[in-house]
Amino acid sequence: MDTSTIVILDFGSQYTQLIARRIREFNVFSVVLPCTTPLDQVKALNPKGVILSGGPCSVYDPDSPAADPAVLAMGLPVLGICYGLQFITHHLGGKVESAAQREYGHAEVAIVAETPLFSGLPSEINVWMSHGDHAVALPEGFELTARTPTAVAGIANEGKKIYAVQFHPEVAHTRQGMELLRNFALDICGATADWTPEHFIQTTVERVRAQVGEGHAICGLSGGVDSSVAAVLVAKAIGDRLTCIFVNNGVLRKDEFAKVQKTMTEQLGLNVVGVDASERFLAKLAGVTDPEQKRKAIGGEFIAVFDDEAKKIFEAEKAGGEEIAWLVQGTLYPDVIESSSVKGPSQTIKSHHNVGGLPADMKLKLIEPLRDLFKDEVRRIGRDLGMPEEIIERQPFPGPGLAVRILGEVTAERVAILQEADEIVVAEIKAAGLYRKVWQSFAVLLPVKSVGVMGDQRTYANTCVIRAVESEDGMTADWAPLPYELLRKISSRIVSEVRGINRVVYDITSKPPGTIEWE
Template sequence: MDTSTSTTSSTIVILDFGSQYTQLIARRIREFNVFSVVIPCTTPLEKILALDPRGIILSGGPSSVYDADAPAADPAILEQNLPVLGICYGLQFIAHHLGGKVVPSDRREYGHAEVEILAENQLFRGLPQNIDVWMSHGDEAQTLPEGFTRTAQTSNALAGIANEDARIWAVQFHPEVAHTRQGMELLKNFCLDICGAEPNWTPEHFIQTTVERVRAQVGNGHAICGLSGGVDSSVAAVLVARAIGDRLTCIFVNNGVLRKDEFYKVQKTMREQLGLNVVAVDAAQRFLDKLAGITDPERKRKIIGNEFIAVFDDEAKKIFEAEKSSGEEVAWLVQGTLYPDVIESSSVHGPSHTIKSHHNVGGLPEDMKLKLIEPLRDLFKDEVRRIGRDLGMPADIIDRQPFPGPGLAVRILGEVTPERVAILQEADEIVVDEIKKAGLYKKVWQSFAVLLPVKSVGVMGDQRTYANTCAIRAVESEDGMTADWAPLPYEVLRTISSRIVSEVRGINRVVYDITSKPPGTIEWE
């Protein structure tokens, strides 16, 4: 567990018992400018206390506390005279380890429910007597530990308990999800009133402390950064450049599957608007040669990831040699790692199985001997955008929709060829242009075109055509973990379809993807 990037002492620690909503708890707390950190429930007590928490939240989780393989948190966390809030499984953990009894429910509660507050206390202060909540549990606390009282209930089950003398509160529902309408007020009561946390987790404070920390880390050293042109790597680069100036060198690689004219646009923006020192490497042909004849999506990803590492390695060595000849040496590598990546890699479920190799160059050769700078590792995506705005970065970078590391290669189903890349670049440009014209670009999570390995018959200018099919994909999401297809206005879809068929030679049919995630994924490959 790395706590070196924490920039405030007013911290709420969230112990992760494996809930799908754990990240959401942290995000909700951050929304009222209180710093929160998610760590595995198995974290030793001394490491938890070393974070100097103002309070502790026990997350939900899929296990049953009475199972032999239930997550093994230290029950001593309940004896530290720190405010504790248990959520769902967290309530059951409290009841089970303090002498109560948890049993399977006769009736599983999942979805919307109405909770009646039975007793006014600090946690429920200011809330109405009846609140709408989101439930997700199959166990219940049948017997409460000594000193605890029932504070809330649904029509058929316990919904809240408390022992205010012991400074422990718990609810059986999920206040962190939007379906619990007063959830934010409840969390605010706990963090601000009960814990006394200070709302000092602000962009201004983050920028100041991060710049100071990076300046102290690097000293007189130099750093390199793999720049993608996206918001994460761009904000990371600007933060580090603010700390060490031109001793940061950014490497921007054209992998042959960028958007139309992006290789030149990104260079211009990074140099002229952001003042970054950028080394641009046009390796398009090198990547496309490697991708020739490859149709399997995982092989595409690995080829692009491995080739990026090789290109980055080549360029980094040139920089190393130049620095050595001048008596200096590059010693640091800047990465745009975000907090969800950190959480996933240290989750109660174990390390993540997915590596975003293009954006995360952690796979670089060991002989580089570079030390990492990850200035964004405490931030969620929306917080990165806030930091970027406070840094004065251009809106076209800050508000840019997520773009996959393997680029258009995972939006070209089948073989990636220069001709097919050019076709998709033109179609994608039209999608982005029309979405922006309609004022929808910042309202949807992602919107893009996909080139399918399907041809169909069409009629253009009274002549028969036999050309490619293009799919349009637009989704609404909060964090990319789940997503709903976006109901774009018919007129927007009509214009996109008409322009693609008319302007992009090689496409004669356009379809719209109305699949949510799950069961689908946002990208097609």
């Protein structure tokens, strides 16, 4: 890669992706790798520096996650965060012990030594702590740089450019966290701020053009910002040799099939083929209640439908001497992270149809131009491509569609019920001027019925959940405190207008511990 890169080795922290996001806010490219990544693969990226993330384990546990200690001897600047500090201490001859009292939450840290990492920071900073172990003896050559009343909070070996902090500078709760990370990335590592939308567009277009050559590509279009930006990027590279296929999988939002085709052809000038495969998908989902099976069923059928459509287009193109060889998907970095255990010892949260379920014998090769991007970066790219705001600001919609917002079995009847409820939620959020202020807002249909009274008659109908969250990138999220009057209006409309629902509840769970989607 021809841009400055910071490598982040992941030891299982829930905040690792935030580290990557923060570094990119300085226009410096960052990549998250499992802590077990071989050293030669780290070196192959030619990084300017390495960050060791936090993690849930203890360094003295026999099965604790461990990077190759040689990463500390590469001659590159290193920043350890939380578990990263303990890893450095443990492997360079210091001592780590279980603390008598865990530090969790806000803490006041005193900076006790001048260091480039803390340049420009006040002598006392408010930080976010989350650890049960602490360093009790520093490795040779290290000095104490920061502390709380009860624990080591920062250490450094200036000669080796190895720094570490016990707190989490990547979270918003650490007020000077961005300044600290900027000091490390730009000043200590000497990274160049060249990870820009303009650079990304140029290099991506060149790479796709070289990949595809004289071939043709098919794009899996959903109508969301991810696949739309991916399609426009690829079209910029290969022009009319891109055919976009928009599949009605039976679990789209209300009237989505017609709306998306109109928008993509009239506003973006893309070549779009619409395929109504709703009956095929619903047949695959019949009787399926497990969320992972739903995702895999939709992912598998998605590829099968593409294969069928590709054959049709392939035969037409073949007559003209051309071949279709590529499938474009709008896969994002969080999809990759959550679908593979990049977090060292951590478990996969859930699979994503974009990065799983592809058959081994699939004839189409993949193009994933957005694979290294977070959602907000995709929106920046879309704006630089001149795409309309109504597409760029569209809230994320899951690949498996309403299937993962319908808990239990997915049927045509239940899809229709949720479509109506979801349309009311989105319409009222927009009318209140909050659509662009929340990350996602939608309805969920539960496999739960309850007794109600409507028109002096007893009812026994479905329960609907309203979900609205605030987030920067979807990796973490807080529930959105929607106004009571807005919630009242949404609830009243759903119960009055959607036959089959008689109770509406509001989800006030953040991520973590929950996820944004219910499945």
